[in-house]
Amino acid sequence: DTAVSQTPKYLVTQMGNDKSIKCEQNLGHDTMYWYKQDSKKFLKIMFSYNNKELIINETVPNRFSPKSPDKAHLNLHINSLELGDSAVYFCASSNLVGTYEQYFGPGTRLTVT
Amino acid sequence: AQSVTQLDSQVPVFEEAPVELRCNYSSSVSVYLFWYVQYPNQGLQLLLKYLSGSTLVESINGFEAEFNKSQTSFHLRKPSVHISDTAEYFCAVRGSGNTPLVFGKGTRLSVIA
Numbered sequence: 001d002t003a004v005s006q007t008p009k010y011l012v013t014q015m016g017n018d019k020s021i022k023c024e025q026n027l028g029h030d031t032m033y034w035y036k037q038d039s040k041k042f043l044k045i046m047f048s049y050n051n052k053e054l055i056i057n058e059t060v061p062n063r064f065s066p067k068s069p070d071k072a073h074l075n076l077h078i079n080s081l082e083l084g085d086s087a088v089y090f091c092a093s094s095n096l097v098g099t100y101e102q103y104f105g106p107g108t109r110l111t112v113t
Numbered sequence: 114a115q116s117v118t119q120l121d122s123q124v125p126v127f128e129e130a131p132v133e134l135r136c137n138y139s140s141s142v143s144v145y146l147f148w149y150v151q152y153p154n155q156g157l158q159l160l161l162k163y164l165s166g167s168t169l170v171e172s173i174n175g176f177e178a179e180f181n182k183s184q185t186s187f188h189l190r191k192p193s194v195h196i197s198d199t200a201e202y203f204c205a206v207r208g209s210g211n212t213p214l215v216f217g218k219g220t221r222l223s224v225i226a
Contacts, residue, residue, distance in 0.1 A: 004156075033213070041151075041201055043216040056213050090156060100145045100164070100207055102214055104157040 003027050004105040006091050012111045013081055021076045021108045023091030031055075032074035033092040033102065034066060043090070049074055050096050081112045115139055115206050119217035126194055127225050134189040134220045136178075136204030143209050146187040148178055151201040151219075160202070163187060174198075199224045 004025045013019050025032060033056075034046040048056035049068040063079045078085060091105040116139040126132045138144060145164050149157040161172040168180040178189045187204060204217040 041219045041221075043157075043203065043219075045213040045215075048213060058213075092157075100214075101147065101159050101162055103159070104149075106156040 004091055004093055004103050006089075006105040006108050008108060009106060010109050010111075012113065014113055015081055015083060017081050018077070018079045019081060019110070020078070021089055021091075021110075023074045023076070023105055025072055025091075025093040025103070025105075027093055027103060029093040029095050029103075030071055031094050031096045032068065032071070033094075034074065034076050035090040035092065035104075037088040037090060037107070039087070047074075047076075078110075081110075083112050086110055086112045115144070115208055115212070115215045117204050117206050117215055117217035119204055119220050121220050122218065123221045123223065125223045125225060128196055129193045131192050132190065132194050132198075132222065134202050134204075134222065136187045136189065136217060138185050138187065138204075138206040140185050145207045145209075146178075146180060147205040147207075147214070148172075148176070148187075148189050149203045149205060149216075151203065153200070157203065160189075194222070194224045196224050196226060198222060 007022050031050045033048045037043050047066040052068045065077045068074045088107045088109050090107045092102040094102040118137045120135045147162045148160040150160045151157050161170045163180040171177045176191045201219045203219045205214045207214045
């Protein structure tokens with residue numbers, strides 16, 4: 001009965017490869033997010049989707065492309081991976097109005113070698 | 114844009130001692146404030162939140178935070194910490210509408226036996 005789930009939990013890949021991270025929420029929320037946590041634990045919003053529509057797109061390289069097939073899923077595809085992409089990526093969900101609290105997934109630790 | 118400052122990157126404290134983790138936010142007409150906790154190798158969990166009403170909010174595990182509008186602060190306190198409280202603590206702020214959650218840089222609480 002996991003609220004927000006992500007796969008995979010760990011991802012090790014080489015520079016130049018393309019990879020995807022999947023996220024699913026079963027909370028009935030209408031908004032989903034991707035955050036990046038760097039090695040210093042700093043958390044930064046990357047994208048946000050509301051009912052499958054992109055509403056927040058922070059300064060992120062074009063190599064990162066989110067896709068939301070439905071409001072319960074938000075996937076993150078990364079092209080041409082670079083060393084600097086190594087981080088923990090967190091998915092989160094919430095409702096756009098109301099209590100505003102966000103529920104986070106367990107994270108995906110991406111290591112680019 | 115909203116911003117959050119957590120003044121202490123690391124706070125070591127002995128078991129059963131009191132602790133305060135400081136958080137200041139940039140002023141805005143209306144804000145929603147949150148404390149999240151991240152245990153080692155896990156995702157973020159909501160600890161407590163301030164949306165409106167009483168300025169003192171409490172969590173189920175003994176933490177409390179007080180919203181102070183004049184000082185733009187939302188410090189987190191616990192009168193007696195346990196070893197299990199060792200974690201990274203993040204203060205976050207969000208304005209109304211389609212605004213993202215903005216996180217502070219985190220405070221590493223280390224409880225020493």
